[in-house]
Amino acid sequence: MTVLTTAVVLLAVVTALHVLLTFGLVTRIRELQQQVAGMPAKDPDLPRFGQVVAPFSVTDLDGDPISEADLAGPVQVGFFAAGCAPCTTMSDWLAKEPPATRFIALIDGDPAADNTKRLIAKLSPLGRVALIDPEHTSVLAFAITSFPTLLHLDSGVVTASGSRPSHFTGTPLPVA
Template sequence: MTLLTTAVVLLAVVGAVHLLFTFGLVARIRELSELQQHGGGGHAHNTHVPRPGTVVRPFSVTGTDGAAITEADLDGPVQVGFFQVGCGPCRMLSDALVTAPPAARFVSIVHGDQDAPDATARQVAKLGALGRVAVIGVDDPVLTAFEVVAFPTLLHTHSGVVTASGTRLDDFADVTGAPTQVA
């Protein structure tokens, strides 16, 4: 009788665990469905980038040309890329952008590496082909102004409002003036 009791208890425990996993899976599917519906373009929105509709807060950062870059420079369609020196995905995205430059004006914000000034200089030179570049340090206020928390981040703005955001070029497939994916 103890063998039968043990089997019934074990079966009940396995069934309960299975039921909990099923509820968790259903909840996650609903969450992803909501993200897809509200993220636009049929893609779930990356939660580590600013959402479309985010208003860029006032900021000022000095470009490599010595002139200030501020929120006033976002007066029309402007693409803004945030890159970090030594970041593999940042390097891949910047290579793709140089290969297929965006139609909109482009501003690059590079989180430099004080211990690797040559690598920072190479990244700045490469991104300089796209437009203006600024090099920043850790916790620079420009990151807060754009609500950027991860690298790379690519934003399409229009008159100081984020209209599209992502970490890959294909996140911008439906955006006018955005770069296109290169085969």
């Protein structure tokens, strides 16, 4: 009887381990499917992989126009709001890990405010910067629902998107 009890307990332990392993594999497969689809995990409101940017026009701080024509080839576009803590985190990350390709920063903020000036000073060395408001056509053209949002684009098509640096872990960055 002791042998039979030991065998049943051993079989129960092996079955429980198998169920846990299967659950872990299913979870990992779902994460990988989201990455292949260009969607960072747990953030379905971001622009999706394959989305084409609609026409828009904005003027950068140097007075030069930026439009969908400027999205030819690989480019990163970031949307930021002055005074937004997650935007500060994202801009700090970008300052430490500069984009390997062209970069465009679109900032919602009052040009006279100190927090806007700090954000501009941090992002200007990375590429072109323009000031926008949340209802600007560029926000609609890129389907932005929250700040910050960072997009990797290739010829105006979204190849990756995220609102936190962790969304880009393991994501190949566009290179010019």
